Amino acid sequence: MKHVIFPLAVLATLSALPATAQAACYAEYKARQDSPYKLVYDIAPISGPCTLDAAKAKLQSRLAKRGLTLLTVMSVSER
Structure with a gap:
């Protein structure tokens, strides 16, 4: 039974990582x-x-x- 629970716990942890990642911010400038x-x-x-x-x-x-x-920051966006 231990062999089944451990892989499931690892899979659940890895699937939660992208949800906690912060979106990247980019600035368009001159x-x-x-x-x-x-x-x-x-x-x-x-x-x-x-x-x-x-x-x-x-x-x-x-x-x-x-x-x-820097002359101006035209816009910022999250991607």
């Missing part, structure tokens, strides 16, 4: 580089709350490390 001048449009994954303000805060520091200035 940025610029000054030297040489370049405009950038991209979509980036964002951790944390899926809001325009949260995306703006995350993207500003991330893009600054690449020499880019």
Whole structure:
């Protein structure tokens, strides 16, 4: 009987995992580089709350490390 219960318990645990997974958040944004001048449009994954303000805060520091200035966050979406 132990051989039947253990696989069922594992199966029940594994089937519950996708239900607890959080949806990924993506932000659509525009940025610029000054030297040489370049405009950038991209979509980036964002951790944390899926809001325009949260995306703006995350993207500003991330893009600054690449020499880019965030112009606007156009939208956020969960997928």
